[in-house]
Each structure stands twice: as structure tokens, then as C-alpha cells.
Amino acid sequence: MVEFAIWHWLAFGALVVFLLALDLVVFHRHAHAPSFLESAGWSAFWIGLALVFNGFVCWWRGTEAGVQFLSGYLIEKSLSMDNIFVFAVIFRFFAVPLMYQYRVLFWGILGAIVLRLAFVLTGTALIHRFDWVMAVFGALLVYTAVKLVRPGEEEVDPERNPLLRTARRFLPVASGDGGKHFFVRQSGRWCITPLFLVLLVVESTDVVFAVDSVPAVFGVTRDPFLVFTSNIFAILGLRALYFLLANVIEAFRYLHYGLSAVLAFVGLKMVAEYWLAPAGEHLVSPAVSLAVVAFLLTTSVVASLVAQLHERPSIPVASAVGIEAIKTEEEVPVR
Template sequence: MDSIQTIGSPLMWGGFIAFVFAMLALDLGVFHRKAHAISFKEAGAWSAVWVSLALTFNAVLWWRYGSGPGMEFLTGYLIEKSLSVDNIFVFVVIFTALKIPALYQHRVLFWGILSALVLRAAMIFAGVAMLERFHWLIYVFGAFLILTGVKLFIQRNAEEHPEDGWLMRTARRVIPSTPKFDGQHFLTVENGRKLATPLLMALLLVEASDVLFALDSIPAIFAVTRDPFIVFTSNIFAILGLRSLFFLMAGAMEKFTYLKVGLSGVLIFVGAKMALVDVVHLSPAVSLGVIGLVLGASIVASLVKARNTPPHEPQAPTPDDAKLPSATKA
């Protein structure tokens, strides 16, 4: 089988990686040096920055290498961006369950996503190498995505409790921890013992969830292109914008009732495209149109339902409720 071609020269790889580290240093070292709760306005501004940078990069690819690589990057970016939204549902559950204050959530996500960049780079290069050597794996990936999409649809309304999963139970047994916070530190010292704070536990869950989601998102982009540079850059741009997207959407996730239906549709479509790659050939433009249509329809349907659903009226407390202690604020 012919080796997979790439548009990425060593200079382009080096330049892109240097750009990523420069943006991360600017993010943490300048704009978020002091812990603070991320406002909706700040999250919106950063989301616009990351999307603008991705589209600018896409325009450069389009201008330099033509519509083929340009369309592949745009389609891959849309796939990764849409699938990363599912991470947000889990992040909301993690921070709520562990009562992580809004003041420290950005720090947890920053380090979680930084490790995710390294992990995804390794998975992408491993995936490209395996597909180059074992073509039949494309059918395995396709079937896996179809099954994942069906499972997501069936379990779309199921409540998630990652704080009660095997990872957290194991971590609590293996890692000495405390339920107390020590500012924005992941570790603290109590009675001469170094203990993990809830921030470290949240970080472990964030990283574990990204591993699981990467198993879906990385094979999905191989349905569009196997150019490692396009796969890597589109994936990284989507991940870099995930933190700001979380703070932008976290408070309104309950309004997107049908979003998981749309995401399941994307996974099933992409999986079918991979499984039928030797029979049906769809251009990146057609794939982009189908994915955009499915996601757009799910978002519009969700907003229409949210608009037509009357708000829940708060129930008056009963005498028994009045005796209960108030909930601890996150």
C-alpha cells in the first residue's frame, strides 16, 4: 500500500507546535495568571479568538494547497469541535459533583487539556501508522463509530456519575486525598502528609474523560483525511477552544435537548463513511454539508423546544424541607 502523503513539512510542524505553546503560555501566564471565575463575556471573546485562528489557518491552507486540504481541515475541525461538545456535559457533571469552585475550574481544564494535546498527538500518529499498514482497520473504526453513535442515542437521557466510577474509587484508594481545598493547588499538606485536593481528583476525571472521547473523535476524522498534519491541526484547534466553549455553554447545556441526537447522527454517518470507504466515495464538501445539516438541525430543534417549554416554577418549601441544611455552593 502506498505511504500516506502529508502537506506538513518539518518547518510547518515546528511552527505550528511553537504557535500552540506560545498561545498556551499567553493564556495561562498573562490572561489567567490569577485565578478568577470566567465570565460569559470573557468566554465568548476567547471562543471567538480560537475559532478565528482556526478559520485563518484554514484559509492559509486553502490558499497554499488548494480546496482539497482546505475542505478536509474544515470538515475535520467541525467534526472535532462538535464531538468535543460532549466533553462539556461530562465536565459540568465532574465540577458539580466534586463541588469545584468556578474560581479554579479554568486551572483544572488548562492542565487537563494540555495533557490531552500530548495524548492525542500520540494517538493520531499511532492511528495513521496502523491504517497505513493495516487497511482493514478502517472497517473496524467505522463499525466502532456506528456502535458508539447508536449507544449515544440510546443513552442520550441517562445521567452520568463519573465521580462514582471505578477510576475515582481506585484513585481514592491509591492516592491519599482530602476533601478540603488549598487555594488553586492540586496538592496540600495536612499533619505532615502530602494529600491530593479535590482539584487533582477533578483533573484525573477530566483527563480520563478525554481519553474516552478521543477514542471516538480521532477515528472519526480519519473518515475525512489521513494526512497526519491536517488530522493533528484540526484536532488541536478544536481542543484549544474547548475551555472557552465550556465556560460559554456550561450554564445553558440543559437547553440543547437534542444535541446528543445530532452528535449520534454525526458518529453514525462518519462510521458508515469509513466502513463503506471502498464502495462509496463522498467528497469532503458533501461530508461537511451532511455534518453541518445534522448538527444545525439538532441545535435549532433544541432551541425551539427550549423556547416553547415553560420555565419550571420553584416549589414552596415544606416544613420538613425547612429543617434541612442548605446546599454547599460550588
């Protein structure tokens, strides 16, 4: 396993803070609805940046470390497609104007970064102390893989979110529309706005995603630095990817089968390596794992696109998500 010193973590953290500050202060200082071309450009930028970092890891720490990072990034990026669908459902449920969705996702990503760091460090500590944790992680991934292909398992109901219910019960919620603000002052006291409730729901759903995605990356590398950096690069590009694909995400009808196959492969690999491989060794090399993951995901995407071309549905898939339905500064209702 490649070891990274503490200053590597600090340098990467500084890079992430710089990129987020640049994004917020310079490029997205004013709330607006990102166009398709803008979203495509930002998606290309974040993917390109991840690949540059991947090349740097290969040059600095060797090909094996680079392959492990790329495998983790590809797994995390593919799992983020599920995030996009859930985020679209949440924004539609709360009728969030398109120009405010980016703001929610930006601050949601800050929370996700802290959460992933906690998950990675906790997972690393558990693996070092109890080697059987890898088998438990693997079994969890197999269970999640089965859930992905079971009918009805992908139903999302934001109204049942426990964090949302708790906030409504114990915190004062502003009446009317708070605009882009998360907190407003009404009747002499500070209140949370409907947009803050949306942020809470987004943050809480990321906890569920992290439970699946972090163990999945541990399945291809046990190096916490590579696990964390691959997670963060995928998360940084999530906002642009959302605005690029939210309208057509349901066109990828077979993607969940590909994701299920990836999780099952990684999960079974983790269980098998715990029982059959010497400590710290791989039954399946990182390069082969990368090839398998890429093949499964590519097959599911191509199959989805072929099926979409053959059927040519009369109702545009964009209407299923509804992101284009709300582009003006409408009131965000408190439900």
C-alpha cells in the first residue's frame, strides 16, 4: 500500500478549498440557472482535473497507485448518477427554482466533503484494527447490489426524511419565500428558510450514499489518501454533472443494473480476498478490477442508449424529472 504523508493531505485540502472558493466567489457569485453548455464545460473541467491528478499520482507514486485512484474515481463517479436522480426528486418535491439549486448543491458538497473524510478515516481505523471489517464491507456492498435491482427499492419520499421532520418540529421555519437565503429574521428572531430544509434533506441523503460508496472504493485500494481523493474529485464534479444530466437521467434505464454488477463484483472481491488472499494481497489485480468496472458500466450505458433510440418515447424524459419546469424565482413552499 502506498503511504502518503500528512502534508499530502494538507496540500490536497488547500487545493480543494481554493477550487471551491474560486467557484463560489468568481464563477458563481450571483445565483443563476446554468445553461447546458456551461454545465458541459464545468463537467469537462472537473473530469479533466481528476485525470490530471491521476497522471500526477502515476508519475509520483507509480502506476499501481494511479490505477487504484482511477478505479476509485470511476466507481464513485458512476454511483453519483444515483445521487443525481435523488437530488432531482428532492428539488422537484420542494419546487426549488433552478437558480437556487446550484447554491444548495454547493453547500451540500461542503458537508459531503467533511462527511467523506470522517467515513474514510473511520473506515481506515477499523480496517487496521479488525481485518474482518473488509469482509463486512464486502457483504454490505453485495446487499446494496441486490437492493438496486429489486423493484420498488428506489422510491424516494423526502417528506419521510427524519432530519426534515426534526427540523420542522424544533426549529422556527420562516413563512413565505426566503429566496436564496438559508436564514432570515422574522418577528424579531432568526428562522430557517425552506431552502435550508432542502439542504438538510440533501445532506442526510449523502450519508446513505457514503455508506455505499466509501466501502466500494476501499474494495479497490486500502490507501485512505487515494480513497478520499477519488471520492472528493467525483463529488466536486457532481453539481455540473447534475445540471448536465438531470433532464435525461431516466434515459439510462439499465444503469442501475451496471451499478449493481459493479457493487456485487467489488463486494465479492472483498469477501474472497479476506478468506483466500494473504494479508494485503489482491486476488484480482487493480488493473483487472479497473477493466471489469469500466466494462460493466459501459455496457449498461450503451444498452440504455440503444434501447432509448429504438423506442423513441412520445413523452420527453425531461418531463419525468422536471428540472426545466421551474426556472424563475418562484416561492419555495414549506411542506
